[in-house]
């Protein structure tokens with residue numbers, strides 16, 4: 001089951017998956033979580049939250065129209081590689097297609113590049129380094 005969830009609910013997986021051993025739960029909040037129009041989606045298996053993604057209005061570069069940035073995409077380790085992240089992001093894309101959104105973009109870790117390419121995202125930047133995390137690319141997908 002996929003549903004809209006609160007910021008509080010995404011924090012434990014952000015802490016465990018995205019910043020392992022580095023941050024407190026409270027430090028796993030993104031300033032963008034508070035932006036008007038920000039939302040989070042969670043995929044539950046047998047009542048357990050296993051995959052999360054967060055979105056907020058944010059334009060990127062030269063693209064016209066309304067942009068949405070994806071942040072904090074994560075599946076807990078033991079559930080990876082089963083298509084759950086793909087299901088969650090597909091749900092998000094179908095939902096935002098019904099909103100006034102023209103494109104979705106994200107700063108993606110190099111290790112997750114193939115996951116996003118499989119979803120239909122395009123790489124739109126050269127590789128860049130995010131300090132403490134590693135190499136990234138900007139990825140883009142047109143919505144409407």
Ligand SMILES: CC(C)(COP(=O)(O)OP(=O)(O)OC[C@H]1O[C@@H](n2cnc3c(N)ncnc32)[C@H](O)[C@@H]1OP(=O)(O)O)[C@@H](O)C(=O)NCCC(=O)NCCS
Pocket residue numbers: 017018051072073074075076079080081082083084085086087107108109111112114115116118
């Ligand atoms: C990136 C991430 C969110 C993907 O989540 P996921 O639930 O594992 O995603 P999926 O299972 O849909 O896809 C992952 C891989 O499993 C494969 N897969 C998809 N469905 C599958 C299935 N039914 N059975 C087996 N493998 C499958 C996909 O082909 C994909 O392979 P690839 O990415 O190597 O090409 C997850 O790996 C993660 O949390 N990583 C750590 C945090 C991170 O890097 N987040 C992204 C920040 S930009």
